[in-house]
Amino acid sequence: MDVPSINPLDEATGARDVFLEIDLRRGYLRRNLRSALREAIQGGRLVAGTRLPSSRRLSADLRVSRGVVADTYDQLAAEGYLAVTERQAPIVSAVAPPVPALTATERPMWPVDFVATTPDVALFPRRAWLRAMERAMRSAPNAAFDYGDHRGRYELRAALGEYLGRVRGVRIDPERIVITQGFTQALDLLCRVLRDRGATTLTFETPSQPNPWTTVAAAGLRLEAAPVDDQGLITDRLAGAVGDAILVGPAHQFPTGSVMAPARRAALVAWAKQRDRLIIEDDYDAEFRYDRLAVGAVQGLDPGRVVHVGTASKTLAPGIRLGWMSLPADLVDEVKAAKSAVDAGSPVLEQLAMAELLKRGDYDRHVARARGVYRRRRDSLVNSIARRLPGLRLDGAAAGLHVLLRLPDAVDDIAVAHAAEARGVRVEALSPMSLVAAPERGLVLGYSRLPAERIDGAVEVLAEILREAGALVRRPQASSS
Amino acid sequence: MDVPSINPLDEATGARDVFLEIDLRRGYLRRNLRSALREAIQGGRLVAGTRLPSSRRLSADLRVSRGVVADTYDQLAAEGYLAVTERQAPIVSAVAPPVPALTATERPMWPVDFVATTPDVALFPRRAWLRAMERAMRSAPNAAFDYGDHRGRYELRAALGEYLGRVRGVRIDPERIVITQGFTQALDLLCRVLRDRGATTLTFETPSQPNPWTTVAAAGLRLEAAPVDDQGLITDRLAGAVGDAILVGPAHQFPTGSVMAPARRAALVAWAKQRDRLIIEDDYDAEFRYDRLAVGAVQGLDPGRVVHVGTASKTLAPGIRLGWMSLPADLVDEVKAAKSAVDAGSPVLEQLAMAELLKRGDYDRHVARARGVYRRRRDSLVNSIARRLPGLRLDGAAAGLHVLLRLPDAVDDIAVAHAAEARGVRVEALSPMSLVAAPERGLVLGYSRLPAERIDGAVEVLAEILREAGALVRRPQASSS
Numbered sequence: 001m002d003v004p005s006i007n008p009l010d011e012a013t014g015a016r017d018v019f020l021e022i023d024l025r026r027g028y029l030r031r032n033l034r035s036a037l038r039e040a041i042q043g044g045r046l047v048a049g050t051r052l053p054s055s056r057r058l059s060a061d062l063r064v065s066r067g068v069v070a071d072t073y074d075q076l077a078a079e080g081y082l083a084v085t086e087r088q089a090p091i092v093s094a095v096a097p098p099v100p101a102l103t104a105t106e107r108p109m110w111p112v113d114f115v116a117t118t119p120d121v122a123l124f125p126r127r128a129w130l131r132a133m134e135r136a137m138r139s140a141p142n143a144a145f146d147y148g149d150h151r152g153r154y155e156l157r158a159a160l161g162e163y164l165g166r167v168r169g170v171r172i173d174p175e176r177i178v179i180t181q182g183f184t185q186a187l188d189l190l191c192r193v194l195r196d197r198g199a200t201t202l203t204f205e206t207p208s209q210p211n212p213w214t215t216v217a218a219a220g221l222r223l224e225a226a227p228v229d230d231q232g233l234i235t236d237r238l239a240g241a242v243g244d245a246i247l248v249g250p251a252h253q254f255p256t257g258s259v260m261a262p263a264r265r266a267a268l269v270a271w272a273k274q275r276d277r278l279i280i281e282d283d284y285d286a287e288f289r290y291d292r293l294a295v296g297a298v299q300g301l302d303p304g305r306v307v308h309v310g311t312a313s314k315t316l317a318p319g320i321r322l323g324w325m326s327l328p329a330d331l332v333d334e335v336k337a338a339k340s341a342v343d344a345g346s347p348v349l350e351q352l353a354m355a356e357l358l359k360r361g362d363y364d365r366h367v368a369r370a371r372g373v374y375r376r377r378r379d380s381l382v383n384s385i386a387r388r389l390p391g392l393r394l395d396g397a398a399a400g401l402h403v404l405l406r407l408p409d410a411v412d413d414i415a416v417a418h419a420a421e422a423r424g425v426r427v428e429a430l431s432p433m434s435l436v437a438a439p440e441r442g443l444v445l446g447y448s449r450l451p452a453e454r455i456d457g458a459v460e461v462l463a464e465i466l467r468e469a470g471a472l473v474r475r476p477q478a479s480s481s
Numbered sequence: 482m483d484v485p486s487i488n489p490l491d492e493a494t495g496a497r498d499v500f501l502e503i504d505l506r507r508g509y510l511r512r513n514l515r516s517a518l519r520e521a522i523q524g525g526r527l528v529a530g531t532r533l534p535s536s537r538r539l540s541a542d543l544r545v546s547r548g549v550v551a552d553t554y555d556q557l558a559a560e561g562y563l564a565v566t567e568r569q570a571p572i573v574s575a576v577a578p579p580v581p582a583l584t585a586t587e588r589p590m591w592p593v594d595f596v597a598t599t600p601d602v603a604l605f606p607r608r609a610w611l612r613a614m615e616r617a618m619r620s621a622p623n624a625a626f627d628y629g630d631h632r633g634r635y636e637l638r639a640a641l642g643e644y645l646g647r648v649r650g651v652r653i654d655p656e657r658i659v660i661t662q663g664f665t666q667a668l669d670l671l672c673r674v675l676r677d678r679g680a681t682t683l684t685f686e687t688p689s690q691p692n693p694w695t696t697v698a699a700a701g702l703r704l705e706a707a708p709v710d711d712q713g714l715i716t717d718r719l720a721g722a723v724g725d726a727i728l729v730g731p732a733h734q735f736p737t738g739s740v741m742a743p744a745r746r747a748a749l750v751a752w753a754k755q756r757d758r759l760i761i762e763d764d765y766d767a768e769f770r771y772d773r774l775a776v777g778a779v780q781g782l783d784p785g786r787v788v789h790v791g792t793a794s795k796t797l798a799p800g801i802r803l804g805w806m807s808l809p810a811d812l813v814d815e816v817k818a819a820k821s822a823v824d825a826g827s828p829v830l831e832q833l834a835m836a837e838l839l840k841r842g843d844y845d846r847h848v849a850r851a852r853g854v855y856r857r858r859r860d861s862l863v864n865s866i867a868r869r870l871p872g873l874r875l876d877g878a879a880a881g882l883h884v885l886l887r888l889p890d891a892v893d894d895i896a897v898a899h900a901a902e903a904r905g906v907r908v909e910a911l912s913p914m915s916l917v918a919a920p921e922r923g924l925v926l927g928y929s930r931l932p933a934e935r936i937d938g939a940v941e942v943l944a945e946i947l948r949e950a951g952a953l954v955r956r957p958q959a960s961s962s
Contacts, residue, residue: 034774038650038777038781042650042781075773075774075776075777076777078743078776079650079776079777079781079782080743080746080747080779081777081782083743083747093747093782094747094751095782095783096784096785096786097785118627118628121623121627124623124626130615130618133611133614134611137607137610137611142602142603142605144602145602145798146599146798147599147800148800166516169519169523169560171523181662181824181825181826181827182824182825184822184824185823185824185825188822188823192699211821214822215823218819262560262561262564266575269561270575273577292556293515295559295560296557296560296562298561300519300560300562300576301560301561301562301574301577302576302577303577304577305577317626317627318626318627318628319626319627319629319829320828320829320830321824321825321826321827321828321829322828338699340692340695341665341695341699341700342665342696342699343661343666343669343824344662344663344799344802345662346802347800347802347803347828348800348801348802349614349830350830350831
């Protein structure tokens with residue numbers, strides 16, 4: 001690259017020397033002269049008020065045609081970098097100083113990661129997904145790449161209607177399904193619609209995952225807590241609840257791991273009907289049940305009052321950002337309008353690929369395969385905990401991607417988690433997941449990413465830390481205050 | 482398929498006969514018995530209170546093992562469809578009635594479509610995009626499929642930083658770029674952040690595209706109008722503007738087609754600095770300039786005060802749903818938090834594919850090819866209008882995907898658009914794009930989807946309708962009231 005430096009100063013201005021790196025090859029010159037001048041102005045090397053050399057002089061200096069320089073000056077004048085007066089050399093305009101770069105942040109990698117809210121992304125079926133993308137790309141009409149129905153592609157909504165009916169007992173027709181960017185967006189859309197209907201409060205299970213609390217608060221709604229035990233949401237204690245809608249995880253509650261009991265399902269639906277409340281069903285990791293058939297969705301009991309929310313975040317991968325809502329008929333238009341207002345619809349290729357995966361049975365096959373992997377990892381973890389931490393209570397149905405290790409109330413679970421992180425074991429404490437003042441204590445242990453051979457070692461690390469923290473005694477009931 | 486019908490009635494209940502279709506093949510029976518019973522209850526064929534046959538009797542009727550029937554009853558009890566008392570046959574629980582299906586809606590297809598806000602989706606580079614997806618799938622680390630940085634994948638932010646600097650004169654480092662689902666989400670996120678900072682009003686150009694008005698209103702902000710002429714936003718008239726931020730389209734304003742004049746760019750930046758206002762730059766269809774180099778972005782003049790918003794919706798296709806924001810440093814954390822609250826990040830594969838396309842020059846090549854196609858279509862349209870509608874004023878720089886045909890104030894442009902639609906020509910009227918009481922009249926004519934050979938015929942249809950509407954006179958100035 002021929003890189004001459006030019007001094008674009010007019011004697012009259014007395015400004016500093018400026019050197020511009022310019023690629024003089026044919027075809028590049030025009031673009032590079034413009035870039036070089038623009039960057040010199042943006043970077044503050046050419047300060048406001050500086051008069052540039054006349055086009056005649058600069059073209060002579062650079063040995064290029066005068067037209068090239070004149071065009072460049074015109075272009076930069078059009079962009080606001082130069083002020084040009086007829087028959088005068090241009091003057092550099094005032095431009096704000098450069099902005100300092102922020103520092104890049106990277107998520108740390110853990111030797112042992114008990115992350116509880118994501119699947120093993122190494123299991124993501126790259127080949128099947130790519131094949132599905134290829135088929136989608138071959139068969140999609142041109143119109144698929146246009147703005148479309150803000151509910152999402154019909155192909156996917158139809159495939160989901162069939163799948164959710166077959167596997168989850170959801171009663172839905174494709175016209176009432178809205179595709180979203182995962183659970184978070186589904187919740188955001190519902191919050192916006194409810195708020196516009198006059199809602200002020202959403203009832204949440206406690207303990208529960210904190211991220212959605214942020215989504216609800218950001219949408220301008222308040223949170224109200226409803227306690228959960230090993231039978232799921234305690235419906236007997238809903239009498240005083242004021243929330244306009246209630247978010248529940250009946251299939252496998254996070255983080256307690258409880259499956260909502262039959263009588264409570266009936267009680268929840270009856271209560272919601274009597275009080276005219278909306279139920280939002282987070283069908284969290286419902287496909288992963290290891291000891292029996294998964295319990296069907298509550299939505300099937302009352303499709304006119306329950307919003308069923310599902311995603312591919314646990315079955316495929318969170319990075320796909322694909323979720324869906326099965327809506328009561330009277331909410332469809334409002335949710336569709338909200339989706340239109342916030343992002344004008346979800347990307348089409350993911351949707352078409354997911355429809356292909358569902359239609360061809362690849363999705364069922366992948367879920368079955370992943371289920372086998374996770375069941376083995378869960379068995380190893382449960383066995384290891386039974387051996388090394390016999391005095392502690394382990395909660396959670398044989399389902400999903402996590403179990404809950406209960407700790408005595410006197411133990412600071414956050415301190416335990418920090419101590420574990422210091423030893424390369426990432427684990428989440430239970431107490432920050434509580435919406436009430438006196439939180440329960442525990443560790444949420446995800447096993448999705450733990451190869452079976454590393455589980456026992458990781459549990460031994462936890463056991464050591466818990467021993468130091470005084471959490472390991474023979475009879476945990478006696479130690480709790 | 483062996484399909485026996487069963488009568489699950491106990492003599493004591495006196496309910497109606499119910500027929501269940503059940504596939505008795507091995508491996509299907511359990512699932513199908515459950516589905517059949519559940520659907521019979523959901524569909525209202527088995528009403529609440531009905532006592533089902535005992536597991537002993539049903540297993541005998543179906544010639545299956547009693548365990549299969551007992552398991553099925555347990556499963557449906559767990560899901561809330563049956564109430565089971567020990568040693569008693571189960572009773573059907575109350576379930577809400579089925580929800581009627583909504584009617585499917587399809588967007589009509591037009592023989593001639595002057596749609597002005599989308600590119601020709603038939604030009605979408607399917608092969609290049611699929612190749613980019615394949616490369617992304619091969620090279621992406623597993624972590625890419627996990628939840629990640631809510632700003633979006635670093636690969637794409639880095640590629641955009643380079644591209645936007647080179648092609649649009651944007652000054653940005655990748656840490657200050659946030660990936661979005663297109664322009665709509667970028668605007669929604671900004672509105673939420675501004676509202677949380679106490680903003681009440683957003684200043685919009687008039688006329689302008691109405692969809693974003695909905696996004697702003699849905700986010701709880703008011704709209705204020707700032708008029709535009711053939712030099713872009715009229716900065717002289719900003720003195721009384723109260724908006725906390727102003728949305729402008731300097732590269733190619735929609736629908737007027739004007740390119741913001743140099744002096745006005747400088748005036749806008751100076752005004753925003755003096756009043757401490759944020760500028761949101763919608764870099765609408767900026768890559769398509771036909772007569773000269775595109776004018777660089779206003780953001781380059783003051784990166785600390787201008788948010789630059791771009792998308793792939795016009796260059797590739799809207800269905801990709803991919804956009805980006807280049808942010809002032811002090812907005813990055815808030816926008817990232819808002820993105821986290823609304824959807825926890827955008828899909829990764831689109832982002833990685835876009836990064837590949839940018840890095841390999843495929844994006845530039847596609848834009849150059851599309852630019853050639855659109856330039857020819859624009860030339861045909863402009864020539865045809867000059868021939869067939871000589872008395873009317875045609876506005877809009879040689880850029881983008883549309884021109885604006887001005888009509889006399891006395892002509893009802895909405896009626897003209899309706900008349901055109903009735904004759905198979907889809908065209909948008911100008912007046913609904915106005916935020917002020919006395920709207921200008923016109924037709925917004927997009928040419929992106931018009932094959933050159935159909936343009937003249939379509940213009941002739943418009944000319945006929947305009948003649949009937951009294952819009953075609955020799956001197957349009959004389960006809961306006």
